[in-house]
Amino acid sequence: MTELPLSSFLIVEDSDEDYAALERIVRRVRPGLPVHLQRCVSAEQVLMLLNAPLVPGRPPPELPAVIVLDLNLPGLNGKVVLQAVRQHPRLKRTPVVIFSTSSNPKDIEWCYEHGANSYHVKQTDYAAFKRAVELLVDYWVEAVRLPPYPGLQGSLLEKPDGEGKTE
Known part of the structure; x- marks a missing residue:
């Protein structure tokens, strides 16, 4: 059997309970699955992380796979x-999976129109929540193949040199 590559998930979740449940489900139900979880609790924290400058002498941070x-x-x-x-x-090209309590059709439509790859409504029932997390991880780690997520050459939100030029 071929070893699966390590998948890095950036989880943007402000609820400690939801994050703890998600992490527990991934670790207990899929103990051999090579998944690295990183958490941010606010949009501001994500934007700071994505725009973090390079530190001399350290390798650039890796992009999350999902x-x-x-x-x-x-x-x-x-x-x-x-x-x-x-x-x-x-x-x-980084897949973005919306995992929200909102089942508002306007939110769902907006997210797909702006590039979400999937939209999952968080369930309040633990068994349904657990199944949704299992499906999410199985799909993005085992079922699909994603392009490599390389280290960064600079700040994620900094535009690369030559952007807009055609090759």
Whole structure:
């Protein structure tokens, strides 16, 4: 059997309970799955992380393979994060999975129109929540093949040299 590559998930979730449940489900139900979870609790924290400058002598940070994004965040909402990710050339292909309590059709439509790859409504029932997390991880880690997510050459939100030029 071929070993699966390590998948890095950036989880943008302000609820400690939801994040703890998500992490527990991934670790207990899929203990051998090579998944690295990183958490941000606000849109501002994500934007700071994505725009972090390079530190001399350290390798550039790696891009997450998948971003799991809650819409209802304190301060700026998840829509701001989705727009920032989709506007940057180094992140535009990074899958963004919305994982939100909102079942509002306008939110769902807006997210798909702005580049979300999937939209999951968080369930309040633990069994349904658990199944949704299992499906999410199985799909993005085992079922699909994503392009490599390389280290960064600079700030994620900094535009690369020569942008807009045709090759």
